Amino acid sequence: MIAMLRGRFDDTSGRPYIEGRLILPNLNICGDISFLVDTGSDVTRLHPIDGIRLHIDYDQLSGDAESVGTSGVSHDFIEPAVVVFSEPKRFLYVYNITLRIAPYDIEILDLPSLLGRNILDRWRMTYNPPKKSLLFKVVSADVTVPL
């Protein structure tokens, strides 16, 4: 049977999302994230809407990774992370990544966190908004856990 994850399209904005579990071992933080699927992003990036919700202490963060977007240059924090996606009652797919954490900025407070190509490249996506179908065939994972 093919390993498949299911995303969703937001009814109003039409934006593609997938939900996953984020674990930041060094900060002892764990929580669920609704990631915006962003094939234009090289990396997965946590935005303040989720960072604040998960009680991240921004003063404790380290690293300075420059990233550039349409709104200019940003200096992100860097944190080792584990991201988990579930195929209900079948498998968990686990990815060990270096997470970018955007600094707190009220101007981007409503922006969802981004799932970038450091994970998306390991899937094959079927993107069909008219049918409200967003599927990801899992090609590889760092760890696959049977349920």
Place this chain on the structure above:
Amino acid sequence: MNTNTREQVILNQLGNPVDIDRELQSFRKSARVLSSHHPRFIDRYQKKWVAIYDGRTRAQGRTLQSTLREIDRKGLPREHVIVRYIDRNQRTMIL
């Protein structure tokens, strides 16, 4: 670190896989509720932050912080709550 050791380190960080699966299913349910009910949310919660947990709206507020404080006050687990800002005039996103 060899592959098996690295996998074991990751597995140790995960916790109970069955719990993760169940909690992620619940979180997805909340996300879908927010998504599919969005049109009526716009009228009811225009320019407010809304928090959904286990498929139900649990808190609202003028700021993200006040909405999260309400979630804390109700003893709900922030880590499994989805929060969104509701606005009829949604900003165009170019990432």
